[in-house]
Amino acid sequence: TVIDDVADLNKLKFDYIVVGAGTSGVVVANRLTENKDISVLLLEAGGSNADVLDIEVPWLCLIATPDTAQDWNFTTTAQPGLNGRAIAYPRGFGLGGSSAVNYMIYTRGARDDFDRFARVTGDNSWSWDNLVPYMKKTERFSPPADRHNTTGQFDPSVHGFNGINTVSLQGFPTGIDSRVFAVTDELAEFPFNLDMNSGNTIGIGSTQVTIKDGVRSSSATSYLAPEFINRPNLHVLLNAHVTRVLPATTGSFRTVELVHGSNVTRLTVTAGKEVVLSAGSIGTPTILQHSGIGNASFLTQLGISPLVDLPSVGQNLTDHVLLLDSWFVNSTDTIDEANRNATLFGEQLAQWEDTHTGPLVNVAGSQIGWLRLPANASIFERFEDPASGPTAAHFEILFENGKLGPPTPEGTSYISISNALVAPTSRGFVTINSTDPLAAPLIHPNLLGTEVDIFIMREALRASARFAAAPSLKDYIITFDSFDPAFTDAQLEEYIRANSGTVFHPVGTAAMSAKGAGFGVVDPDLAVKEVSGLRIVDLSVLPFIPAAHTQAAAYIIAERAADIIKAAQC
Numbered sequence: 398t399v400i401d402d403v404a405d406l407n408k409l410k411f412d413y414i415v416v417g418a419g420t421s422g423v424v425v426a427n428r429l430t431e432n433k434d435i436s437v438l439l440l441e442a443g444g445s446n447a448d449v450l451d452i453e454v455p456w457l458c459l460i461a462t463p464d465t466a467q468d469w470n471f472t473t474t475a476q477p478g479l480n481g482r483a484i485a486y487p488r489g490f491g492l493g494g495s496s497a498v499n500y501m502i503y504t505r506g507a508r509d510d511f512d513r514f515a516r517v518t519g520d521n522s523w524s525w526d527n528l529v530p531y532m533k534k535t536e537r538f539s540p541p542a543d544r545h546n547t548t549g550q551f552d553p554s555v556h557g558f559n560g561i562n563t564v565s566l567q568g569f570p571t572g573i574d575s576r577v578f579a580v581t582d583e584l585a586e587f588p589f590n591l592d593m594n595s596g597n598t599i600g601i602g603s604t605q606v607t608i609k610d611g612v613r614s615s616s617a618t619s620y621l622a623p624e625f626i627n628r629p630n631l632h633v634l635l636n637a638h639v640t641r642v643l644p645a646t647t648g649s650f651r652t653v654e655l656v657h658g659s660n661v662t663r664l665t666v667t668a669g670k671e672v673v674l675s676a677g678s679i680g681t682p683t684i685l686q687h688s689g690i691g692n693a694s695f696l697t698q699l700g701i702s703p704l705v706d707l708p709s710v711g712q713n714l715t716d717h718v719l720l721l722d723s724w725f726v727n728s729t730d731t732i733d734e735a736n737r738n739a740t741l742f743g744e745q746l747a748q749w750e751d752t753h754t755g756p757l758v759n760v761a762g763s764q765i766g767w768l769r770l771p772a773n774a775s776i777f778e779r780f781e782d783p784a785s786g787p788t789a790a791h792f793e794i795l796f797e798n799g800k801l802g803p804p805t806p807e808g809t810s811y812i813s814i815s816n817a818l819v820a821p822t823s824r825g826f827v828t829i830n831s832t833d834p835l836a837a838p839l840i841h842p843n844l845l846g847t848e849v850d851i852f853i854m855r856e857a858l859r860a861s862a863r864f865a866a867a868p869s870l871k872d873y874i875i876t877f878d879s880f881d882p883a884f885t886d887a888q889l890e891e892y893i894r895a896n897s898g899t900v901f902h903p904v905g906t907a908a909m910s911a912k913g914a915g916f917g918v919v920d921p922d923l924a925v926k927e928v929s930g931l932r933i934v935d936l937s938v939l940p941f942i943p944a945a946h947t948q949a950a951a952y953i954i955a956e957r958a959a960d961i962i963k964a965a966q967c
């Protein structure tokens with residue numbers, strides 16, 4: 398039930414307060430309110446996001462951020478690894494959080510990623526095998542928008558078909574599909590992978606997406622569908638920017654302070670049992686630091702009384718790096734024409750509005766793949782392999798039937814063969830910079846901050862160039878557009894630093910560690926160390942970044958967290 402009058406906050410009692418109605422927070426609020434005797438208040442800084450076309454139409458995700466009403470509109474600090482550029486750092490603002498603005502690619506990650514979580518936290522319940530039930534529980538694997546025959550495009554045995562969030566395959570064929578798959582037969586370094594969500598990610602396969610019948614499926618449209626949001630024991634307050642958590646009694650942080658809408662008066666509300674922070678990898682450490690939970694000497698310098706000295710808060714920010722690359726092709730059957738021809742695009746949008754079919758039901762990335770450096774790569778002579786294990790990639794390769802970005806000149810057509818660095822060794826931070834809790838924090842993802850990261854990116858581009866030279870693409874690709882495959886190491890590095898950005902996957906800023914470890918922010922049960930009444934459930938808790946697009950991890954962790962919280966009720 399959406400609370401219309403903020404004065405009602407005083408009249409109601411809440412067992413739990415969940416801060417942030419994003420990907421993870423909504424899952425927790427949904428699962429806890431399955432028990433009608435449990436009352437939950439879900440607080441979201443943004444609005445409802447209902448009926449926003451750029452959110453609903455899959456292809457339009459490309460313009461849903463940055464600099465929009467459903468984005469926090471953050472900017473990073475100047476990034477040394479990007480030649481000093483500061484870049485936009487989108488985060489979803491409003492119901493669904495980042496799941497309402499993301500690009501919908503759905504990848505769980507590698508078996509080794511989760512097994513590493515189990516290893517570093519000393520808690521085997523975070524292992525892949527123990528999380529598979531939650532992977533299936535969240536997922537309703539469904540037919541694609543065009544109802545095409547999906548045999549041979551995924552492995553049904555690894556999926557869930559009765560969950561809440563829809564996962565499907567892309568729903569419109571593209572002109573490059575058969576060529577990309579043909580290359581997996583031609584070049585051994587690019588194997589075919591029937592289902593990258595099986596635990597073994599390595600290889601190239603069909604992209605799985607959170608799209609239901611041609612429309613985005615976010616945590617807001619799935620876990621907050623009418624039958625859930627209308628539960629009498631689930632109370633949702635929109636436009637509620639949480640400023641701090643406060644100790645209700647010494648050490649028990651069950652009180653939340655917030656401002657509502659444009660009213661600057663700070664309100665407080667107290668949970669009977671627990672507060673769950675699900676404000677994401679930027680929001681959660683920001684709230685903690687304003688609350689005096691963080692590096693005590695840093696907070697003192699800033700003028701905030703430290704209440705709990707947890708120096709890991711806001712540290713360990715880890716993100717993936719994306720570089721879009723294109724090649725000229727001799728076809729007109731690409732997205733480039735609709736990108737520059739308003740009439741054609743209008744027809745596609747009309748088709749989507751009529752039937753939720755057509756090219757706009759797709760998202761960028763007709764196929765994706767996950768690849769590793771060779772075991773004898775020279776970088777491993779001096780540095781440890783940063784990947785979690787053999788099922789996890791060092792870099793991703795993403796294909797699209799045309800060039801992404803602004804319209805291209807008349808008569809030009811492209812294929813994109815892009816790359817992401819998915820085993821980064823760089824670590825950055827999120828820190829507050831002012832005592833004003835409404836001020837944006839400093840965000841330093843430290844993209845391409847290490848020699849290992851630039852090495853992996855260079856080799857990823859070289860792999861893309863080898864892909865582009867495969868027999869099935871030889872007559873299709875005319876020449877390079879973005880970078881010359883003959884570039885030297887130095888030229889490639891210069892090109893990468895000048896053109897890379899984020900894949901929007903920040904994690905790790907309130908990381909889990911073993912109970913009693915002298916670092917980290919939460920224990921393996923996601924309870925904040927050294928306090929009571931406060932848990933964190935969002936991607937800030939990940940100690941390492943999975944080699945995958947990260948939304949699936951948010952759903953999986955939140956499903957398990959809900960069970961942890963329920964078990965603690967008794």
Ligand SMILES: Cc1cc2nc3c(=O)[nH]c(=O)nc-3n(C[C@H](O)[C@H](O)[C@H](O)COP(=O)(O)OP(=O)(O)OC[C@H]3O[C@@H](n4cnc5c(N)ncnc54)[C@H](O)[C@@H]3O)c2cc1C
Binds near residue numbers: 420503676
């Ligand atoms: C543009 C973009 C594209 C992406 N593409 C993909 C993709 O294709 N595939 C994929 O897997 N992942 C993708 N991601 C990443 C993925 O969406 C996120 O990793 C994931 O959704 C994060 O979940 P979360 O629960 O940690 O945080 P979020 O979903 O961001 O939720 C945090 C919520 O907390 C709210 N909040 C924050 N601070 C406060 C406060 N002080 N008070 C009240 N509320 C607050 C926010 O408004 C938000 O609703 C993308 C992300 C973006 C931004």
